[in-house]
Amino acid sequence: MATRSKWFTVHRWLGIGLGVWFALVGLSGAILVFENPIDAWLNPHLLTSPARGAHLSAQVIVERAEALFPLGLVEKIRFPISDGEVYRLTVRAKPRRVGAERIEAMFDPVSGAYLGARSLEALGVAPPDLMRSLYEFHRNVLLGNAGSNIVGIAGLLLLTSAVTGFVLAAPRTRAALKRIVWINPRASATRIAFDVHRSTGIVFAITLLLATVTGATLVYVNYVRDLVSVFSKVAPFPTVPWQSQDAHEPLQLDRVIADVKGRFPEHELLEVHGSPRQMAGHLYYLKRLGDVHRLGDTIAWINPLTGEMMIERSPRTRTAGEGFMHWLFPLHSGTAFGTVGQVAMSATGVVPLLLVFTGLWVWLRKRRGERISRERRLIRDSARLRPARTQGRSMRR
Secondary structure, eight states: OHHHHHHHHHHHHHHHHHHHHHHHHHHHHHHHTTHHHHHHHHOHHHHOOOOOSOOOOHHHHHHHHHHHSTTOEEEEEEOOOSTTOOEEEEEESOTTSTTOOEEEEEEOTTTOOEEEEEESSOOSSSHHHHHHHHHHHHHHTTSHHHHHHHHHHHHHHHHHHHHHHHHHHSOSSHHHHHTSSOOOTTSOHHHHHHHHHHHHHHHTHHHHHHHHHHHHHHHTHHHHHHHHHHHSOOOOOOOOOOOOTTTOOOOOHHHHHHHHHHHOTTOEEEEEESOTTOSSOEEEEEEOTTOOSTTOSEEEEEOTTTOOEEEEESTTTOOHHHHHHHHHHHHHHSGGGHHHHHHHHHHHHHHHHHHHHHHHHHHHHHHHHHHHHHHHHHHHHHHHHHHHHHHHHHHHO
C-alpha cells in the first residue's frame, strides 16, 4: 500500500506541475501529424494550384527562382506529386550575408508562375507562419537549443507520468480486470471523470508510450545514434570534397534527375536538397508504395559535378542500426502504419488534454470532499465538547 501511495504521489504531482505543458505539446503534435493538408488549407493561394497539365521541369523552375532572386541560392526543391500541388523551393535570399533569411518560394507547376513566398525564419499565428510556429513549439517550445533540452526532459517526465498511471490502473482483482475499461454513466460526475481518466489511459497506453519514447529519442538523436553505433554501424552523411568550378561544372539538374529516376524506376522523387551551384552532395528523397517515412525510405547522395551516386540509403542497404534510426520518426508521427497510424497518433496527441482535465477534476473534487469531511469532523468534535463544558460549569455552581 505504501508503494502504491508513492506511485500515486509521483503521478499526481507530475500531472499538476506539467499537465498544461503535456496538453499543449500533445495538441500541437496532433495537428502536426496532418501538417501538409492543414498548411495547404490555411494557405491555398500559396500551396495549391487549379492548373492541370504537364509539369515544367525542375530546371526551369530553378531558373525562374534564380531570376526572381538573383543573389539567392536554392537549397531545396519539393516536387508537386498530386494534382493541385505546387513546386516549393527553399531559397537563401542573400547567402553572402551572415544570417541571411531563408524563404520558401512557390511556383505553379504547369505555367511556372510565381505564386508568392513566405519566411522560414518568422514565427507567428498568421496562416503562412502558423504550422512552422507549431512545429517549433512542439520541438523546442520556441526557445532554440535550450528549449530542445527542456522538451527532452519534459518528455521523459511525461513518460514517467504515463508509466505511473499504468501501474496505478493495473487491476488487482479479477473483478477489477473486467472493469478496467468501463464508464458507468449513472455514477457521479467525479466517478465518471475517474473512469474516463483510467479507461482513456489504458486504451491509448501503447501509443502514449510510443509517442513519448520516440519523441524523447528524437530530441537526443545524436546521443542515440552514438549509442546505437556501438551495436550496429550508423554511417554519417557523405560529402563531396571541395573542388573549384574550373575543374568541373555541375551537370544540368534535369539530367541528374533523369539519371536518378532511371536508377529507381518504381520510386517517386519527392525532394532534392542542395543547389546546382554548391560543391556538396545533393540528397534525393524517393518514395514508393509501402514506404513508412513521409519522404520515402530511399535517399540517394549524388555528386552534382559528375552525376555519380555516392551512396544509397534504402531498406536494401541500411544496417540494422540505420534502420532503427530511420524508423523513429515514422513511429512518432504514425506514418509507419499509414493513414490509420496517423489518425491513431493524432488522437493520442489529444489524450493528454483529456487526462489532465479529468485528473485535475478528480483531484480538486477529492480535495473539496476532504475539506468538507474535516469541517464536519471539527463540528462533531465541537458538539461533543460542548455538553462536557456545560456539565462542568453546572458542577462548579
